[in-house]
Amino acid sequence: MADEHTHEAQQAPAKDNLIPGVKHVIAVSSGKGGVGKSTVASNLACALALTGAKVGLMDADLYGPNIPMMMGSSKGPEQKDGKIVPVENYGVKLISMAYLVPEEAPLVWRGPMVHQYLQAFFRDVLWGDLDYLLLDLPPGTGDVQLSISQMVPLAGAITVTTPQEVALYDVRKGMAMFQKVNVPLLGIVENMSSFVCGHCGERTDIFSHGGGERAAEKLGIPFLGRIPIDPAIRDGGDSGHPIVVGNPASPQAAAFRDIAQKIIAALGGTEQSGSSIDSLLKKIKQPFTNS
Numbered sequence: 001m002a003d004e005h006t007h008e009a010q011q012a013p014a015k016d017n018l019i020p021g022v023k024h025v026i027a028v029s030s031g032k033g034g035v036g037k038s039t040v041a042s043n044l045a046c047a048l049a050l051t052g053a054k055v056g057l058m059d060a061d062l063y064g065p066n067i068p069m070m071m072g073s074s075k076g077p078e079q080k081d082g083k084i085v086p087v088e089n090y091g092v093k094l095i096s097m098a099y100l101v102p103e104e105a106p107l108v109w110r111g112p113m114v115h116q117y118l119q120a121f122f123r124d125v126l127w128g129d130l131d132y133l134l135l136d137l138p139p140g141t142g143d144v145q146l147s148i149s150q151m152v153p154l155a156g157a158i159t160v161t162t163p164q165e166v167a168l169y170d171v172r173k174g175m176a177m178f179q180k181v182n183v184p185l186l187g188i189v190e191n192m193s194s195f196v197c198g199h200c201g202e203r204t205d206i207f208s209h210g211g212g213e214r215a216a217e218k219l220g221i222p223f224l225g226r227i228p229i230d231p232a233i234r235d236g237g238d239s240g241h242p243i244v245v246g247n248p249a250s251p252q253a254a255a256f257r258d259i260a261q262k263i264i265a266a267l268g269g270t271e272q273s274g275s276s277i278d279s280l281l282k283k284i285k286q287p288f289t290n291s
């Protein structure tokens with residue numbers, strides 16, 4: 001069944017460009033749920049915005065949209081001339097299903113509905129000119145991934161994984177799907193790597209160690225970096241202050257910025273170096289607002 005679907009996707013010619021002002025669309029994916037894909041997507045979006053790039057983040061996880069909470073922006077979008085004005089926080093334009101349905105409503109969509117909603121997220125949202133539009137995908141390989149690969153040209157896909165074997169098994173399947181639909185693989189981010197005790201400094205490899213890098217080597221794709229498992233990162237997500245903007249001086253924020261620079265370089269942009277954290281932060285128009 002999956003093969004039939006991917007075959008369909010491969011054959012479908014790219015439609016009219018639904019987002020002509022967007023230079024690079026980047027899929028943030030994961031083989032498994034709960035590995036930190038939305039956390040990585042929101043921190044990378046902030047890190048890219050801090051370089052001065054124009055950035056959007058689409059919460060394409062129609063079944064479990066978390067981006068508004070993680071980006072501290074629960075207030076829904078406004079409409080203008082029948083179009084949706086994306087919400088903006090930390091210099092990142094945002095859209096999510098969470099803005100459009102009541103909080104407690106179950107999110108159960110059939111395939112055609114998924115396609116329609118995603119199309120509306122591309123076509124009916126006033127994204128304007130963007131350097132990067134990140135798509136936070138649902139975990140796994142399903143309707144959303146296929147619809148998106150048919151709808152817009154993807155500059156590349158990033159996969160987030162935790163380091164243990166069972167997560168890596170799913171990474172390979174996810175990456176194979178992107179390869180089948182001719183989406184370049186930008187690389188793997190290993191999240192929830194080691195835990196370093198804040199008291200004694202001892203390192204514990206809760207989900208094993210180094211699996212993301214080994215998988216990248218095996219698959220012949222770049223390893224983009226590792227993010228430690230750290231309560232401050234979880235706290236940033238829960239409180240709507242991604243650590244990249246909530247605590248920019250932390251090593252965790254630096255790890256996200258480093259990955260963002262690798263993505264910029266992979267897509268042909270210029271790495272921004274030498275900027276102080278203060279000067280980068282001044283580029284965020286309205287920090288900590290819109291919640």
Ligand SMILES: Nc1ncnc2c1ncn2[C@@H]1O[C@H](COP(=O)(O)OP(=O)(O)OP(=O)(O)O)[C@@H](O)[C@H]1O
Binds near residue numbers: 064193228231233234
């Ligand atoms: N590096 C980290 N350290 C500590 N907590 C983390 C880290 N990364 C993510 N988390 C936490 O793990 C939980 C799951 O993360 P997140 O929602 O980003 O995962 P996900 O892969 O997008 O999940 P799903 O796609 O299944 O909704 C969240 O509570 C988040 O704050």
